[in-house]
Amino acid sequence: MRIFAVALLAGAFAVPAAAGEKPVQLKEAPGLAKVETNCGGCHSLDYVVMNSPFPTAVQWDTVVTKMIKAFGAPIEETDAKTIADYLKKNYGS
Amino acid sequence: MSGPQFEVHKLPHAHHEVANNGQALSRRRFLAGTGAAAAAASGTIGLRLAHAEAVGLNLPRELAEGTRAAAVLDALPGKKPLIKLSYRPPNYETPIEYFRTAITPNDAFFVRYHTSDIPEADAETWTVAVGGEGANGQTEFTLDDLRRMPAVEVVAVNQCSGNRRGLFQPHVPGVEWGYGAMGCARWKGARLKDVLDKVGVNKEAIEIVFDGADSPVLAKTPDFIKSIPVWKAMEDSTLIAYEMNGQPLPHFNGFPARIIVPGWTGTYWVKHVTSIKAVTKPETGFWMNPAYRIPVGKFPLVTRFTSQETAVNTPITEIMVNSLITSHVEGAGVRAGLPITIGGIAWDAGYGISTVDLSTDAGKTWQPAKLGDDLGRFAFRTFAHSLTPISKGKLIVMARAANKIGQTQTSELILNPAGYHHNVIQSLALNVA
Numbered sequence: 001m002r003i004f005a006v007a008l009l010a011g012a013f014a015v016p017a018a019a020g021e022k023p024v025q026l027k028e029a030p031g032l033a034k035v036e037t038n039c040g041g042c043h044s045l046d047y048v049v050m051n052s053p054f055p056t057a058v059q060w061d062t063v064v065t066k067m068i069k070a071f072g073a074p075i076e077e078t079d080a081k082t083i084a085d086y087l088k089k090n091y092g093s
Numbered sequence: 094m095s096g097p098q099f100e101v102h103k104l105p106h107a108h109h110e111v112a113n114n115g116q117a118l119s120r121r122r123f124l125a126g127t128g129a130a131a132a133a134a135s136g137t138i139g140l141r142l143a144h145a146e147a148v149g150l151n152l153p154r155e156l157a158e159g160t161r162a163a164a165v166l167d168a169l170p171g172k173k174p175l176i177k178l179s180y181r182p183p184n185y186e187t188p189i190e191y192f193r194t195a196i197t198p199n200d201a202f203f204v205r206y207h208t209s210d211i212p213e214a215d216a217e218t219w220t221v222a223v224g225g226e227g228a229n230g231q232t233e234f235t236l237d238d239l240r241r242m243p244a245v246e247v248v249a250v251n252q253c254s255g256n257r258r259g260l261f262q263p264h265v266p267g268v269e270w271g272y273g274a275m276g277c278a279r280w281k282g283a284r285l286k287d288v289l290d291k292v293g294v295n296k297e298a299i300e301i302v303f304d305g306a307d308s309p310v311l312a313k314t315p316d317f318i319k320s321i322p323v324w325k326a327m328e329d330s331t332l333i334a335y336e337m338n339g340q341p342l343p344h345f346n347g348f349p350a351r352i353i354v355p356g357w358t359g360t361y362w363v364k365h366v367t368s369i370k371a372v373t374k375p376e377t378g379f380w381m382n383p384a385y386r387i388p389v390g391k392f393p394l395v396t397r398f399t400s401q402e403t404a405v406n407t408p409i410t411e412i413m414v415n416s417l418i419t420s421h422v423e424g425a426g427v428r429a430g431l432p433i434t435i436g437g438i439a440w441d442a443g444y445g446i447s448t449v450d451l452s453t454d455a456g457k458t459w460q461p462a463k464l465g466d467d468l469g470r471f472a473f474r475t476f477a478h479s480l481t482p483i484s485k486g487k488l489i490v491m492a493r494a495a496n497k498i499g500q501t502q503t504s505e506l507i508l509n510p511a512g513y514h515h516n517v518i519q520s521l522a523l524n525v526a
Contacts, residue, residue, distance in 0.1 A: 021181055024163075024180070042209060042309070042310045043181055043209065044180040048159075049163040050163035051159065051160075051266050051267070053157070054264040071314045
């Protein structure tokens with residue numbers, strides 16, 4: 001089901017993927033689906049792994065806010081909270 | 094990979110035929126659904142890490158645990174396997190073995206993008222529009238137009254502002270680069286000044302603004318647009334380059350033409366350039382402010398970008414004096430009693446490297462290294478120094494470069510919010526047996 005949702009969103013954005021882009025599997029935990037659908041359209045999810053586990057809760061909030069406010073990611077407020085919570089819990093300090 | 098003689102480490106890149114021309118590459122646009130589906134079916138990050146380390150990632154020990162997990166050797170089309178930090182947008186750094194010579198091979202040159210839509214340019218139909226309200230006219234230049242203008246060559250270091258960000262303590266979010274977000278090439282192209290003179294830049298112009306063909310996925314994401322002061326654009330060494338080390342630019346390094354701003358960090362070296370505008374007001378896009386800013390007064394800078402300065406910060410500009418030991422990787426084994434040559438590269442913003450000193454006693458005493466050929470003031474300068482390890486155990490080798498205006502590398506990290514300008518004196522550990 002999650003795969004289907006990701007594919008739908010990817011289609012909507014007409015995402016340009018890099019040739020040979022390898023799959024990046026983030027930790028299975030509550031909120032992962034929201035991360036994959038909302039973040040993976042614009043950038044590969046290795047950005048999350050690469051930036052871990054050092055960000056504080058405040059830093060992850062700042063990152064999510066930056067993606068919405070500065071980069072225009074169309075993320076609902078409740079989803080933004082789910083995503084930030086997932087990142088803090090699984091990839092935070 | 095590691096050994097006593099600096100000179101013996103020739104890289105095997107001569108064996109590979111590489112498609113430098115972007116047109117030779119296959120189209121790489123397809124729906125990411127494929128990748129996402131595969132992602133859900135895979136959990137092999139750890140395995141791939143193990144494999145990559147076996148073939149020599151040599152990641153700096155300071156990198157965060159997650160950075161080490163994300164970093165794998167991976168080859169983009171037309172490129173050697175480089176250290177992949179992110180697939181999309183592609184951010185790949187050069188392994189340090191390629192820095193044993195002053196010129197970085199095109200197929201090993203680092204790749205850095207801010208946005209994910211990177212169309213392949215057609216050299217036949219490509220044009221760059223030159224104009225803007227600060228210009229007297231507007232003209233489009235084809236690649237042939239640029240080639241018909243006086244050609245200039247400059248050997249220059251292109252270094253990402255955030256090179257070595259991953260070494261910051263505390264860590265700073267961003268692309269967590271190790272040592273390899275840089276390279277040095279012989280760039281050939283037309284002077285930007287000559288191109289601007291064709292349209293005429295008027296007295297009201299304060300900045301020259303560049304845009305490239307790459308763009309974001311979402312319309313609301315800021316396009317990567319950069320500006321430099323008019324005075325910098327008019328310098329003889331600032332080019333629109335169409336050749337890199339005697340070849341067309343690789344697709345991932347800006348084919349068919351990119352801006353070259355020797356002395357300044359890579360953020361201004363706009364790839365796939367399609368628009369050059371003279372403007373009478375400061376460029377206000379995200380990538381000029383708040384991005385790519387450093388605090389005022391923290392770094393030794395000579396030149397200024399006054400139209401963009403605020404009370405608290407200023408755009409990053411000049412590259413800090415720096416060096417890197419490349420003859421040996423961290424933890425390399427050497428033999429007690431046998432002479433070894435410690436070698437590497439040093440560079441700065443174009444004032445010229447004056448000395449590189451080495452220390453094996455934690456900085457108490459320093460010995461001058463011998464400098465290699467001078468390929469120009471903006472180029473990597475190789476250095477080498479022979480020494481004989483006496484005692485078995487760990488030997489820490491430090492390298493410290495200085496330039497001709499008296500700047501030296503710092504011994505203490507200069508903290509700044511975005512993690513720029515890391516030029517801390519390197520301490521490389523060798524294992525003496």
